[in-house]
Amino acid sequence: MPASFDSDDLNSGGLVAKSAPGDNAEPLSITEISALLKRTVEDRFGFVRVRGELSGVKRAASGHLYLALKDEGARLDGVMWKGNVARLNFRPEDGLEVIATGKLTTYPGRSNYQIVIERMEIAGEGALLALLERTKARLEAEGLFDPRRKRRLPYLPRVIGVVTSPTGAVIRDILHRLADRFPSHVILWPVLVQGQGAAEQIAAAVRGFSALAPGGDIPRPDLLIVGRGGGSIEDLWSFNEEIVVRAIAECSIPVISAVGHETDTTLADFAADCRAPTPTAAAEMAVPVREELNAALAELALRQRRAVVRLAALGRERLEVRAQRLPSPDTLIAQKAQGLDDAADRLRRGLSGRAQVAQGQLQRVAGRLSLPLLSARLERARMRLEAARLTPGLITQRITQGRRHLDATTRIMASLNPDAVLARGYVRVTGADGRTLVSQSAAAGQNHLTLHFRDGLLQVVPDGAPEPSPAMPPAAAKPARPKSPPTKPAVQQDDLFG
Numbered sequence: 001m002p003a004s005f006d007s008d009d010l011n012s013g014g015l016v017a018k019s020a021p022g023d024n025a026e027p028l029s030i031t032e033i034s035a036l037l038k039r040t041v042e043d044r045f046g047f048v049r050v051r052g053e054l055s056g057v058k059r060a061a062s063g064h065l066y067l068a069l070k071d072e073g074a075r076l077d078g079v080m081w082k083g084n085v086a087r088l089n090f091r092p093e094d095g096l097e098v099i100a101t102g103k104l105t106t107y108p109g110r111s112n113y114q115i116v117i118e119r120m121e122i123a124g125e126g127a128l129l130a131l132l133e134r135t136k137a138r139l140e141a142e143g144l145f146d147p148r149r150k151r152r153l154p155y156l157p158r159v160i161g162v163v164t165s166p167t168g169a170v171i172r173d174i175l176h177r178l179a180d181r182f183p184s185h186v187i188l189w190p191v192l193v194q195g196q197g198a199a200e201q202i203a204a205a206v207r208g209f210s211a212l213a214p215g216g217d218i219p220r221p222d223l224l225i226v227g228r229g230g231g232s233i234e235d236l237w238s239f240n241e242e243i244v245v246r247a248i249a250e251c252s253i254p255v256i257s258a259v260g261h262e263t264d265t266t267l268a269d270f271a272a273d274c275r276a277p278t279p280t281a282a283a284e285m286a287v288p289v290r291e292e293l294n295a296a297l298a299e300l301a302l303r304q305r306r307a308v309v310r311l312a313a314l315g316r317e318r319l320e321v322r323a324q325r326l327p328s329p330d331t332l333i334a335q336k337a338q339g340l341d342d343a344a345d346r347l348r349r350g351l352s353g354r355a356q357v358a359q360g361q362l363q364r365v366a367g368r369l370s371l372p373l374l375s376a377r378l379e380r381a382r383m384r385l386e387a388a389r390l391t392p393g394l395i396t397q398r399i400t401q402g403r404r405h406l407d408a409t410t411r412i413m414a415s416l417n418p419d420a421v422l423a424r425g426y427v428r429v430t431g432a433d434g435r436t437l438v439s440q441s442a443a444a445g446q447n448h449l450t451l452h453f454r455d456g457l458l459q460v461v462p463d464g465a466p467e468p469s470p471a472m473p474p475a476a477a478k479p480a481r482p483k484s485p486p487t488k489p490a491v492q493q494d495d496l497f498g
Contacts, residue, residue, distance in 0.1 A: 030108075031108070034106065034108035034111070035108075037106055038105060038106045038108070041104050041105060041106055041113055042103060042104065042105050044104075045103060045104035046103050047101075047102075047103060048101075048102065048103065048104055048115065049099055049100070049101050050069055050076065050099070050100050050101075050102075050115060051071075051097070051098070051099045051100075051123055052069030052070055052071050052076065052097070052098070052100070053069070053070055053071065053095060053096070053097050053098075054067055054068070054069065054092055054093065054094055054095065054096045054097075054098060055067065055068045055069070055070050055075075055094055055095075056068045056094070057092045057093060057094055059085070062082060063082030063085060063086075064079060064080065064081055064082050064085070065079070065080040065085045065092065065117075066078075066079055067079075067080070067092065069098075069100060069115070076113075076114070076115055077107075077112060077113075077114040077115070078100060078102075078114055078115045078116075078117050079114060079115075079116055079117065080116075080117040080118075080120065081116070084117065084118055084119065087119075087196055088120060089195075089196065089234075089237060089238075090122060090128075090131065090237065090241075091135075091241070091242065092120070093131065093134065095130075095134075096122065096130070096131050097122070097123040097130075098120050098121060098122055098123055099120070099121050099122075099123045100115060100117045100119075100120045101117065101118055101119040101120070101121075102115050102116045102117040102118045102119070103115070103116055103118075104116075128233055128234070128237075129233070132233075132240055132267070135240065135242060135267065136267055136270070139242065139245055139246075139267065139270075139271075140270075144245060144246070144249040144270075144271055145270040145271060149249070150273045150274070151254045151273045152254070152273075153223060153254050153256070153273065153274055153285065153286070154222045154223055154254065155288070156182070156287065156288065157184065157221070157222035157223040157286060157287065158184070158185060158219075158222055159184070159185045159186075159187060159219045159220065159221045159222055159223075160178070160184050160185070160186050160187070160221055160222070160223050160224075160225065160286055160287075161186075161187050161188075161189065161209045161221030161223070161224045161225070161253070162174060162186060162187070162188050162189070162224075162225045162227075163189050163191055163202060163205040163206060163209070163224065163225070163226045163227075164188070164190075164191065164193060164225075164226070164227050164228055164279070165190065165191065165192065165193045165228065166188060166190035168193070168228065168229055169229060170227050170228055170229055170258075170279040171188060173278075173279050173280045173283070174186070174225060174227075174279050174280070174282065174283045177280050177283035177284060178283050178286070178287060181283070181284065181287050181288065181289045181290065182287035182288060182289065182290040182293075183290075184286075184287055185219065187209075187218070187219065187221060189205040189208065189209065191204075191205050192238075193228035193238060194228070194231070194234075194235045194236075194237070194238055195238075198238040199238045199239075199241035199243050199244050200243065202226065202238060202239070202244050202247070203241075203243045203244050203246070203247035204247075206224065206226065206244075206247040206248055206251050206255070207247050207250075207251070209221055209224055209251070209253060210250070210251045210252045210253055220253075221253055222253070222254075223253065223254055223255075223256065223286055224251065224253050224254070224255045224256065225255075225256045225258055225276075225279070225282045225283070225286065226239075226248065226255060226256070226257055226258070226259070226268060226272065227256075227257065227258030227259055227276070227279040227282060228258075228259055228260070228279075229260070229279070230260045230261040230264060231260065231264075236259055236260050236264055236266055239257075239259045239266040239267065239268040240266050240267045240268070244267075244268055245267045245268060245270075245271045246271075248268055248271040248272050249271040254273045254274070255271075255272040255273050255274075256272060256273070256274045256275075256276050256282045256285060256286060257269045257271075257272035257274070257275050257276065257282075258275075258276040258277075258278060258279040258281065258282035261277065261278060262277035262278065418436065419452065422452065422453060422454040423454050427451050427452060427453060428451075428452040429443060429449055429450070429451055429452070430449070430450045430452065431443070431446045431449065431450075432446055432447055432448060434450075437449070443462060444462060446462060447461070448460065448461050448462075449461070449462060
């Protein structure tokens, strides 16, 4: 029982605390009173469910979550340990109304009480939709839902990747629809589509498909389908998680979002390149109908044949029309045939006239070709030949003229001989090819030079020129000799009959 106090005890003062008569209660320490309060609160409020608005949400480096729950009249601090935080199905944010389940305890370090939260849920669909709208506004502000980022789907993908549950009806519907329309190679990445860890698995699957290298052991898909069947907003919430939305927006492969039924909408639908109302519709959007393609190809082939046949028929019609406008071959050659006949007639008449003219000319010339006339001319020629005599004076005169011409040519050659001046101290320089060099630049380009003196030759090497190879000694140049004058044709005897 607590000790009783009277007014005299309260009014009495002193420097040292004294125990009152009959008092058996010792003073408690702060730690002791805090422990008593902690046990009292935890025993009385060992399990509570609290509804309030989140405020001051902060996740420590250790993984623990610190927050406050408040309403219009009060505020309650709260903490959620790391293991329980990992089991949350949503991301706590300031302003979100939640229902927290846990136990009340005290924190002696700050002399306050708090709730240790074991489970936290969003307080109704209204709060869940409010969280959805805030997340959508934030991601939209980052440009993740920009229509300009969306890509066109491939017309006929060779490989299709599917991210969904392997046991649900979604994968069966997709495979059945693809088999009906256009059988394709499908790669399934099995994931959870709801519950704890579903968002992380879906995001990892999308990023895994995007990271596949072209030409690797696992074919890289040309198109991805991310989907699941219908359900409540809680069932579809994994596809509203930020980690899934960012993975779809960053995927390098075009993505079709096929989540829920036609009336269901998730943030994954806004981030994907295309939204399908149902998984079956996603399969229809992924591939065309093969029979329709075959029919279209057959129609194009038929149109091609018709075009070729029509072109040939049109050409035949034009040819026939032009042929009808052409004159007949007989009409074309009739005028030329008549001209040919006229030319042939004129040719016959011309040949006859020419023969007659030639015959008259022959008759006129034939009189001068008689045998007596030819005999007389031959006799006169013989008489002129006998009258001509070969006198020695004609031959001597020709020899004298030739000697004078030879002497003049010899004097000219002697005056032009370059070795004629060597006796006066001059030197003639020749190169390796035996040609006379007349300039310093020509001599500088020679391997060796030959100096011609009056009494012999001397081989020299210019400065800077390479030494001639011993295996091939330079040929000794010989003194140039004057070329003999060209032989003049022998003087012919005058024609005695000229």
